[in-house]
Amino acid sequence: xxxxxxxxxxxxxxxxxxxxxxxxxxxxxxxxxxxxxxxxxxxxxxxxxxxxxxxxxxxxxxxxxxxxxxxxxxxxxxxxxxxxxxxxxxxxxxxxxxxxxxxxxxxxxxxxxxxxxxxxxxxxxxxxxxxxxxxxxxxxxxxxxxxxxxxxxxxxxxxxxxxxxxxxxxxxxxxxxxxxxxxxxxxxxxxxxxxxxxxxxxxxxxxxxxxxxxxxxxxxxxxxxxxxxxxxxxxxxxxxxxxxxxxxxxxxxxxxxxxxxxxxxxxxxxxxxxxxxxxxxxxxxxxxxxxxxxxxxxxxxxxxxxxxxxxxxxxxxxxxxxxxxxxxxxxxxxxxxxxxxxxxxxxxxxxxxxxxxxxxxxxxxxxxxxxxxxxxxxxxxxxxxxxxxxxx
Numbered sequence: 346x347x348x349x350x351x352x353x354x355x356x357x358x359x360x361x362x363x364x365x366x367x368x369x370x371x372x373x374x375x376x377x378x379x380x381x382x383x384x385x386x387x388x389x390x391x392x393x394x395x396x397x398x399x400x401x402x403x404x405x406x407x408x409x410x411x412x413x414x415x416x417x418x419x420x421x422x423x424x425x426x427x428x429x430x431x432x433x434x435x436x437x438x439x440x441x442x443x444x445x446x447x448x449x450x451x452x453x454x455x456x457x458x459x460x461x462x463x464x465x466x467x468x469x470x471x472x473x474x475x476x477x478x479x480x481x482x483x484x485x486x487x488x489x490x491x492x493x494x495x496x497x498x499x500x501x502x503x504x505x506x507x508x509x510x511x512x513x514x515x516x517x518x519x520x521x522x523x524x525x526x527x528x529x530x531x532x533x534x535x536x537x538x539x540x541x542x543x544x545x546x547x548x549x550x551x552x553x554x555x556x557x558x559x560x561x562x563x564x565x566x567x568x569x570x571x572x573x574x575x576x577x578x579x580x581x582x583x584x585x586x587x588x589x590x591x592x593x594x595x596x597x598x599x600x601x602x603x604x605x606x607x608x609x610x611x612x613x614x615x616x617x618x619x620x621x622x623x624x625x626x627x628x629x630x631x632x633x634x635x636x637x638x639x640x641x642x643x644x645x646x647x648x649x650x651x652x653x654x655x656x657x658x659x660x661x662x663x664x665x666x667x668x669x670x671x672x673x674x675x676x677x678x679x680x681x682x683x684x685x686x687x688x689x690x691x692x693x694x695x696x697x698x699x700x701x702x703x704x705x706x707x708x709x710x711x712x713x714x715x716x717x718x719x720x721x722x723x724x725x726x727x728x729x730x731x732x733x734x735x736x737x
Contacts, residue, residue, distance in 0.1 A: 565737075
């Protein structure tokens with residue numbers, strides 16, 4: 346049995362505009378944005394590019410090979426595949442690690458920096474670690490050969506397909522593709538679509554988990570019976586962040602919508618990929634349904650955050666009104682005291698008594714302000730009654 350090549354990949358939605366920027370960067374380390382030119386050149390040199398091309402298949406793409414015989418292909422919709430044909434069965438795991446290291450430690454930092462300006466990555470998703478499927482392509486291997494490879498990498502078989510041109514045996518992280526008589530281009534198209542479907546689904550799953558996290562935090566804020574001043578201000582800040590995150594996610598989901606149809610149309614137009622459609626054709630409609638569900642879910646999440654914001658702003662408004670009334674009461678009392686002093690003390694003259702009187706007024710004002718501040722920092726505002734008003 347001969348292992349021909351290994352592939353890994355990822356996907357994050359982009360357009361032909363970003364692809365042109367990627368090509369400029371890969372060609373000579375340039376960018377039209379206000380990024381550090383020296384850092385761009387350093388990241389580009391670190392890729393150790395040997396040759397580069399700009400091509401068109403069903404989509405526009407940029408492909409380059411490296412001095413380490415690694416091939417990278419970047420498509421206009423954001424799909425990326427990284428592969429190597431310098432692989433053998435005895436060194437398979439080391440070869441996989443070499444390709445993975447190039448993807449995660451050299452290519453990804455370069456692409457991330459190139460697109461570091463603009464809408465940010467969500468704080469809640471910044472630490473998410475991606476798990477890439479590894480595709481192992483073999484030539485005319487027996488079923489026992491493939492089963493042996495699976496046993497070395499996975500404990501469980503998830504899926505198996507026996508086709509006319511190639512077989513597919515899939516575990517959790519590894520796909521074994523046994524090529525019978527398919528072209529390399531056909532195999533690569535199959536791998537590209539598998540990466541796209543898996544990454545698309547993975548993004549939706551991460552957005553689902555993020556929704557659960559944010560919803561529970563909003564829920565915890567709204568379900569409080571009483572809140573004090575610090576809790577109100579902290580909650581307003583948190584809710585503002587949740588709303589912005591929801592807006593960004595809604596925007597990302599809208600960006601994802603066109604890609605399913607484009608990818609599906611490209612597959613159906615290619616007669617050589619009928620086997621792929623037999624394996625995964627139904628997944629496109631499933632992805633569209635999941636995307637529609639996720640868009641609705643995040644629209645509801647944003648509305649829930651807005652509702653909680655309005656509730657907290659009502660509490661903040663009540664706090665400010667209460668503070669103003671208390672200050673007005675103190676000023677009124679001081680004014681009354683001053684008037685009484687003038688009426689009963691005849692003409693107020695500059696003397697030691699006047700200085701003492703002014704000092705007493707200042708102390709009273711400071712003490713009153715301190716007590717007022719202490720009162721409002723410990724005062725707890727009832728949320729349930731305000732929420733009933735909000736819903737009326």
